[in-house]
Amino acid sequence: METPQLTSLYQQLILEHYRNPRNKSELDGKSVEVHMANPVCGDEIRLQLRIEDDRIAEAKFVGQGCSISQAAVSMMTTLLEGRSLDEADHLARRFTDMMHGDGDAAKDRDLGDLRALQGVSKFPVRIKCALLGFDALQEALKKEFGGEAH
């Protein structure tokens, strides 16, 4: 017997990204790389970005972990190409808002496939799984742009 919450957590789109992750490979000519792990559960990713003219030209990752962490980072990478620092940072903030139950953020079309992860907000112990990729992104932005990140 599946609860409605479970159904909303494990949407087909999430399982599809988990099984067929996008942009999962080493990135040639990367400008910045961040390793982010959750020691509690062993989920880990290495996020690699190629930056050109202060914009993210390419984003790839390698990693392993649960469906939520791996689907979230896969979805995230599909949305980064061509974004500036501010735009990428904004995306991270909107996603974090959605994870903390912000209904408006959950309707933000800018979040693309990531909106499928809205159900994670009902599972507090899994929110950190969903945020692993964005934590890595924000770390990468900090590294690459130094004091400019806000």
Added chain:
Amino acid sequence: MGTISAEPRRGSRAGFDVERVRGQFPALAQSINGQPLAYLDSAATSQKPRAVLDALSAYYEHDNANVHRGIHELSRRATIAFEDARGTVARWVNAAEPAEVIWTRGTTEALNLVAMAWGLDNVEEGDEILISVLEHHSNIVPWQLLAQRRRAKLRYIEIDEQGRLVLDDLSRLLTERTKIVAISHVSNALGTINPIERVVDAAHDAGAVVVVDGAQGAVHTPVDVQALGADFYAFSGHKMCAPTGIGVLWGRRDLLEAMSPYQGGGEMISVVEREQSTWAAIPHKFEAGTPNIAGAIGMGVAIDFLAEIGMEAIVEHEQDLLSYALERLRPIPDIRIFGPDSLSERSAVVSFTLGDAHPHDISTILDSAGVAVRAGHHCAQLVMKHFGVSSTARASFYLYNNRDDVDRLVAGLAQVSAIFA
């Protein structure tokens, strides 16, 4: 404290009634996500019986005082209860005397105590410490720290495809430089029961001391430290119905007496002067500072509770559940169960993966059905690496679990399979 009385240490099988046992654990009588709780995470920590909870309240309501310090009535009562609990532990593991029982925060602190007190005194550059791949991080990292400080070498006993120690080349692994052999009695990640006596005999022949991590062993097997023949045995209260924050290091008197203290402070001294001090006799030499008095008393009560039910009866019940669980789990498509095939070589722990569902997803889905299991590396990353996985799901059984809990687990796993189909 005097010597051990001759009273029976463990009760009899007479009428083990799991429903009656369950009724004594208040935390089990609740619903999680609209379903009755099926608590299958006792290898992480056990639930606590009413008797232990009541003992904690009673101690704080009536007897609370510091031990070994006061002349007044409450201090006298607290001291008696605290030392009586030590005696109860000593009888439970068949220690030669209560003074060989050191109170610690748990297994981890007990193992660190041996590494830092006996280890720093006795291990020199070039010496060897032998542990196994099967160990919990708490029986790996303290030895790494010791090895680094002393420039000693850490060596490993490997495990086979069923997660059992490979002991065929034990005589090669033990050399004249081996000072310490540290091994778990029962694996927390896989449930493997290790042949401690065999390791002890070989280690002693080589002149090494044997430290046993009994965090799971003391819970799932009757422990007789004198029969095991080890030199140190460490275990925790919280996995055996006692509160968190209390545990035990048992050690042989001659070793404990020769060891330097682990921490300095009150209670562990005899005379303090400006430049130096002299130490109290064991066990107090290793118990600096105000101890976890309520925890120790709670541990004594927990042991009385277990003894009344009877350790043999508990083990028999757990083995019955384990057998039933394996019988129900093995036919599930795409399940991979880790650990020994033979029931006689494993305790009531089932570590598994299911298809491409990550263990955390398994745990979330099971939790939605009220079934609590552990997911992760179980503080045994070397074991995970051995099997080429990053984590597993782990269901562990204790005296209060019943067949319905197993059925609920199996039903929950069907849901996992459906979602990840």
